[in-house]
Amino acid sequence: MEGYDVLTFDDHKAGHVVGREGSFIVVEHGSIFKHRRPVPETFATVDDDSRTVRLTISKDILETAPEIREAGLDEQAVQLERRRARLRLLLRACEAGEDGCISLDIDTTPKATEP
Numbered sequence: 330m331e332g333y334d335v336l337t338f339d340d341h342k343a344g345h346v347v348g349r350e351g352s353f354i355v356v357e358h359g360s361i362f363k364h365r366r367p368v369p370e371t372f373a374t375v376d377d378d379s380r381t382v383r384l385t386i387s388k389d390i391l392e393t394a395p396e397i398r399e400a401g402l403d404e405q406a407v408q409l410e411r412r413r414a415r416l417r418l419l420l421r422a423c424e425a426g427e428d429g430c431i432s433l434d435i436d437t438t439p440k441a442t443e444p
Contacts, residue, residue: 332353333380335368341388354382355397365397369411390414 337344344358353367368391374383384391394410413426 330375330382333375333382335382335384336390337384337386337391339387343384343388343391346382350397356382356391358392364392366391366394367397368394386414390417 330338330346331348333346335345335354335358337343344356346354347357347365348355350367354370354373355365355366360426362367368384368386372385374385375381376383394414
């Protein structure tokens with residue numbers, strides 16, 4: 330799979346595969362400044378005939394994923410970002426009026442403190 334082109338669900342080229350770390354595919358992108366980002370294997374479908382990996386996430390979500398540094402993959406940061414990505418998708422679905430979303434009326438007015 331190393332060297333395969335990576336495409337997002339909406340057919341944007343997002344980079345290429347440079348390796349694997351655990352259950353993640355490592356995607357490198359950027360023309361001048363290279364960035365390596367982990368993508369869970371469950372978010373990818375490999376097509377060996379066309380030497381491509383198709384993601385179920387957008388390029389924007391990929392580019393906001395935690396970057397892999399020299400020290401390697403930070404599993405906690407990746408898990409946190411996966412949760413954030415799920416919340417962003419849920420928010421978009423709710424904004425689009427999809428079924429199953431609820432409205433929360435939260436009072437954000439600061440409370441007066443007693444002396």
